[in-house]
């Protein structure tokens with residue numbers, strides 16, 4: 001379903017087995033070289049989600065190769081197979097992959113109390129789409145407008161296996177996650193509880 005121009009929601013895109021593989025991969029990435037951790041913002045705030053990155057490390061508010069705000073380690077490489085998955089995702093949403101070549105992944109883990117406030121993703125030097133994959137507990141995803149964090153916005157439930165692609169005019173829209181429904185995930189995906197969101201991006205950096 002096209003929620004807004006360039007914002008395409010594909011419920012149930014990932015087969016259960018693919019979700020299980022991604023959970024296992026995230027478990028591995030969460031161990032390091034840069035561990036899954038709460039990001040500390042320059043204003044001293046601590047994000048309630050826990051994050052780990054591949055390819056490029058998101059250090060608020062810039063991309064770096066080393067996690068200077070965590071442990072100084074070099075970020076794990078972005079695997080080719082994840083780029084293939086990103087191209088398949090864009091092709092599914094838009095009918096053509098447009099030569100999509102993501103070089104960074106941000107993986108967010110939400111427990112039942114985690115939220116993400118309304119924000120824009122503006123650190124990338126590319127207008128290429130962002131691919132979002134949801135696994136585990138269902139959440140409310142709030143998709144807003146480019147002008148402000150406030151209304152108008154549309155609330156969409158994201159369920160395990162859902163794909164969302166944000167490109168074109170939707171690429172710089174404000175968005176957030178106001179609610180996670182704890183305990184709604186299927187244990188068969190390999191998570192006891194919580195929600196994983198994997199986003200793929202083209203940073204435009206080298």
Ligand code: MD3
Nearest residue numbers: 108121130132166170171173175197199
């Ligand atoms: C629309 N993550 O990592 S995914 C983020 O569920 C982020 O963890 C949320 O916002 C999450 O930056 C939302 C959907 C999403 C991600 C990136 C976008 C929507 C987007 C970038 C531009 C526009």
Ligand code: FE
Nearest residue numbers: 119120121175
């Ligand atoms: Fe975002």
